[in-house]
Amino acid sequence: MYVNIFLFVSVPGSVGFLLQPFGAILSAPFVDHFGRKYTSFMVNIPHVVAWILMYFASTVTMLFAANALLGFGTGLMEAPLNAYVGEITEPSLRGMLCTSTQMFYSAGVLLMFFLGKIMNWREAALVSLAAPVVSMVFIILVPETPVWLLSRGREKEALKSLCYLRGWTTPDNVRDEFDQLTVYCKKLECCAICCKTDDDEIIDCEHKKANVFKRIYLKFRYVMIAKETLRPFVLMIMYFLFISMTGLTPIRPNMINICDAFGMADGGKNIAVNRIIIFTSF
Structure with missing residues (x-):
């Protein structure tokens, strides 16, 4: 009996996680094409549609579709959030602000379990709708990142954006940082293979004229x-491996149903909230 219960509750809870990698794959091209600001605005749209769909859901299919949109939208959010925070902040604050996203993610999970305890799921979906809507409003008020604007040759807008991000200051006060960003963006336009082999900053090189398979091979090599790529890659793999081995991610969507299925005296919702509080505190 318990096997059947686990199979039943695991399917809807896993739909969002199955769609999340597909959103993450599309996230980077969206960020490069539309910019960090507008992509951060657009990735909230799947969440808005999902919460509205969940609130008005009358069939199981609508619930599955809403959960799939939530997972897809979460995957889309990964690149623009980190790219925007990383490009607008000063080095002394960059690490703290980038890691704070995980803290607020855990706080959001705790809030969702708490809402599920004090109200029904339709009301919880309606309250959750406020998060992407408020996020979209605040995103409208912030500028695009100077790095992306410089990569598109929009230097005046990039300087104006940097002045805004550094406290509505004047261009003279951010001139040194702006010049450094300009040099950095010019280096990004160089051939990555040339920079690795010859330290050559020529944009037009023989590698761009080679066939696609040779370029892929050379970039991979x-x-x-390269050690500059492998070191952070290995650290990220170790981090995600540790998070997955904790068991929180796969068990989280089904925690309440599993606790109720085993007939725990304290109730599934109370146990789930207490477990999330303990995990968040660490």
Whole structure:
């Protein structure tokens, strides 16, 4: 009996996680094409549609679709959030602000379990709708990142954006940082293979004229397996492996149903909230 219960509750809870990698794959091209600001605005749209769909859901299919949109939208959010925070902040604050996203993610999970305890799921979906809507409003008020604007040749807008991000200051006060960003963006336009092999900053090189398979091979050889790439890659793999082995991610969507299925005296919702509080505190 318990096997059947686990199979039943695991399917809807896993739909969002199955769609999340597909959103993450599309996230990077969206960020490069539309910019960090507008992509951060657009990735909230799947969440808005999902919460509205969940509130008005009358069939199981609508619930599955809403959960799939939530997972897809979460995957889309990964690149623009980190890119925006990383490009607008000063080095002394960058690490703290980038890691704070995980803290607020855990706080959001705790809030969702708490809402599920004090109200029904339709009301919880309606309250949750406020998060992406408020996020979209605040995103409208912030500028695009100077790095992306410089990569598109919009230097005046990039300087104006940097002045805004550094406290509505004047261009003279951010001139040194702006010049450094300009040099950095010019280096990004260089051929990655040339920079790895010859330290050559020529944009037009023979590698861009080579066939696609040769370019892929050379980039993999000189960029992907370079120590500058492998070190952070290994650290991220170790981090995600540790998070997955804790068991929180796969058990979280089904925690309440599993606790109720075993007939725990304290109730599934109370146990779930207490477990999330303990995990968040660490």
